Amino acid sequence: MLTKRQSDILQAIVRHYTATGQPVGSKLLADSLPEKVSSATIRNEMAALEEMGLIAKEHSSSGRVPSTVGYRYYVDNLLDKQAVDASDVAIIQNSFGQDFNKIDEIVARSADILSDLTTFTTFTLKPEQKMARLSGFRLVPLGNQQVMAILVTDSGDVESQTFTIPRDMNTDELESVIRLINDQLSGLPLTEVLTRLQQDIPLRIKSYMRSPSGVLNIFDNILSHVSSEQFFVGGKMNLLGFSHNHDPNALQALYRLLDQNESLSTVLDPLDDNINVRIGSEISNKLLDDFSLITATYDVDQYGKGIIAVLGPTRMPYSRTIGLVSAFREELAKQMLDYYHRYYDQ
Amino acid sequence: MLTKRQSDILQAIVRHYTATGQPVGSKLLADSLPEKVSSATIRNEMAALEEMGLIAKEHSSSGRVPSTVGYRYYVDNLLDKQAVDASDVAIIQNSFGQDFNKIDEIVARSADILSDLTTFTTFTLKPEQKMARLSGFRLVPLGNQQVMAILVTDSGDVESQTFTIPRDMNTDELESVIRLINDQLSGLPLTEVLTRLQQDIPLRIKSYMRSPSGVLNIFDNILSHVSSEQFFVGGKMNLLGFSHNHDPNALQALYRLLDQNESLSTVLDPLDDNINVRIGSEISNKLLDDFSLITATYDVDQYGKGIIAVLGPTRMPYSRTIGLVSAFREELAKQMLDYYHRYYDQ
DNA sequence: TTTTAGCACTCGACTCACTCAAGTGCTAAA
DNA sequence: TTTAGCACTTGAGTGAGTCGAGTGCTAAAA
Numbered sequence: 139m140l141t142k143r144q145s146d147i148l149q150a151i152v153r154h155y156t157a158t159g160q161p162v163g164s165k166l167l168a169d170s171l172p173e174k175v176s177s178a179t180i181r182n183e184m185a186a187l188e189e190m191g192l193i194a195k196e197h198s199s200s201g202r203v204p205s206t207v208g209y210r211y212y213v214d215n216l217l218d219k220q221a222v223d224a225s226d227v228a229i230i231q232n233s234f235g236q237d238f239n240k241i242d243e244i245v246a247r248s249a250d251i252l253s254d255l256t257t258f259t260t261f262t263l264k265p266e267q268k269m270a271r272l273s274g275f276r277l278v279p280l281g282n283q284q285v286m287a288i289l290v291t292d293s294g295d296v297e298s299q300t301f302t303i304p305r306d307m308n309t310d311e312l313e314s315v316i317r318l319i320n321d322q323l324s325g326l327p328l329t330e331v332l333t334r335l336q337q338d339i340p341l342r343i344k345s346y347m348r349s350p351s352g353v354l355n356i357f358d359n360i361l362s363h364v365s366s367e368q369f370f371v372g373g374k375m376n377l378l379g380f381s382h383n384h385d386p387n388a389l390q391a392l393y394r395l396l397d398q399n400e401s402l403s404t405v406l407d408p409l410d411d412n413i414n415v416r417i418g419s420e421i422s423n424k425l426l427d428d429f430s431l432i433t434a435t436y437d438v439d440q441y442g443k444g445i446i447a448v449l450g451p452t453r454m455p456y457s458r459t460i461g462l463v464s465a466f467r468e469e470l471a472k473q474m475l476d477y478y479h480r481y482y483d484q
Numbered sequence: 485m486l487t488k489r490q491s492d493i494l495q496a497i498v499r500h501y502t503a504t505g506q507p508v509g510s511k512l513l514a515d516s517l518p519e520k521v522s523s524a525t526i527r528n529e530m531a532a533l534e535e536m537g538l539i540a541k542e543h544s545s546s547g548r549v550p551s552t553v554g555y556r557y558y559v560d561n562l563l564d565k566q567a568v569d570a571s572d573v574a575i576i577q578n579s580f581g582q583d584f585n586k587i588d589e590i591v592a593r594s595a596d597i598l599s600d601l602t603t604f605t606t607f608t609l610k611p612e613q614k615m616a617r618l619s620g621f622r623l624v625p626l627g628n629q630q631v632m633a634i635l636v637t638d639s640g641d642v643e644s645q646t647f648t649i650p651r652d653m654n655t656d657e658l659e660s661v662i663r664l665i666n667d668q669l670s671g672l673p674l675t676e677v678l679t680r681l682q683q684d685i686p687l688r689i690k691s692y693m694r695s696p697s698g699v700l701n702i703f704d705n706i707l708s709h710v711s712s713e714q715f716f717v718g719g720k721m722n723l724l725g726f727s728h729n730h731d732p733n734a735l736q737a738l739y740r741l742l743d744q745n746e747s748l749s750t751v752l753d754p755l756d757d758n759i760n761v762r763i764g765s766e767i768s769n770k771l772l773d774d775f776s777l778i779t780a781t782y783d784v785d786q787y788g789k790g791i792i793a794v795l796g797p798t799r800m801p802y803s804r805t806i807g808l809v810s811a812f813r814e815e816l817a818k819q820m821l822d823y824y825h826r827y828y829d830q
Numbered sequence: 831t832t833t834t835a836g837c838a839c840t841c842g843a844c845t846c847a848c849t850c851a852a853g854t855g856c857t858a859a860a
Numbered sequence: 861t862t863t864a865g866c867a868c869t870t871g872a873g874t875g876a877g878t879c880g881a882g883t884g885c886t887a888a889a890a
Contacts, residue, residue, distance in 0.1 A: 545853050547852080
């Protein structure tokens, strides 16, 4: 356990270093700490902190820099639980408009707002739709063998896709399939719809349809699109500013990662419903060793929980960023509830 | 006018420099040219070329590097009009699948294929839809006050948008507006549809509708979306590799440019129906001074002309890149015709 | 026992002088 | 007109020297 003075020193080192990017020396600390002690005393304490692995030197005669463990200790114990800046809260509240036509627009906008505020790269995921139920499939003929298929869920998600029907397909057949699907599957959770669509339904329509698989694939396709987790990424290009590695190849690898939803969903897993901070190597991905990741859920009551995350440099202003994430998750939840209430709970 | 030997030297300088990135010296040239002359002779010729502004030194005792004017001369006169590599043609042909559901998918895919081949950043624009005609508007009620509006053009473009109708709006009213629009505007060119929608139609429906503007805004919105030029960008991150400026701010400015459709459409204007090469400052945009831009149209017969473009470093392999663009524009035109024939000309 | 003053030491950053290699321009001879 | 030869220029690299910020350690002071 650290003494009060050691805590103060570690805190000051983290603050200075995250603010300036420069290693912090004993003299600077002696001047900036409220207790008046000499730089020699600070040096002794720093030697102790280094012994414990909380701070490190860049070279044998340089000032000290926090280690991963040091950041960890800082985040766990020394964080300034100050209220978020009132102006930031105002910005958050004003950045959401009212003119959203779908959930995805709110989620996408969220990523942008949060990245603007933090100047880092952000990720947002809408509330899990696993519990959403199918409210109906529509087919809209567009002429020229083209048809638009539309899926609507009871949570208000709309997913559409146009496709071309083979010349030899009977449109009556198609319509009877749609009727069957709507009759049998409306009101069921999407996960169940998916399994039924693959097991139950094919048996039923086999009798009166020549090649059922083609049609069902389309529904499958739309359905999996709706139920797949789709992260929105904000401030992608901010990465150029805070990544200390300017090697094009490393950056390209990083950007490929940001485009891979599957990889993202493993990396961004929010361990629990708190605001979680993972620092450098604690993120289990080599590409992100020089970064810190703050993840959090936001809770939209019966509509489920979504995820927001901020990726920044290990030397980020943790207090401020965590504060922003905290304020933001609440406002986002509020916005979503508003949206749902506006459209679905009259 | 250049002598044969001067041409050969300029050509060799461009070839070497684009291949290696190193300034080219007289000795290297003396060895690599087919005519056997001494390095001293080469030096005399190089002095002449420099006098003419075709090549330059990086410092007073370095080898020579092509100037913008030198590249220009090379591209205009010394290009190797060799056939494109057969393997590249094969790649181009095989990279297009058959499973496209809309034009936009072909265009987006094109940008990716071309950027993979060139390793540069590419832009594609689908054929101008100015001559496209409205084939119909549909409205599909989705429940909970939500409605999906779908616009279909005779060129097969489909654009949809969901919106929420005010509680006090009469759905009968809405349907009669749709009927009116379809009756009056089907078959007209989109540009005309737009003007009618703003002038003619409001007068007609004013009589039996309280607040026509809200509804018409929706159609306006969808329509302008369809008729706006939307560039697809491929290989965005390749820019990191070939941009010689690694300053984060400069890169961010560049990426902002790539996201601005309006700016892109002025920059990417294809001067005529040839393959046009603009080098460095010839592109009228300060951000692109260190790049070269190759633009070309592709011609899909009665369906109009689209644009493809490649943005790379001034020291790019012009012969190869121009060859690729040339082969690609033809294949793309073919693919689009195929697509149109498959769906619209039965 | 803790703190502090003092001092020798270390290391990166910078500067300066030097060398080396690649390239140039120019002159005079072929 | 071409070429051999040579003096000259320049960036890149190297090694020595200085400076400043920082350290660890010792011994005296509190």
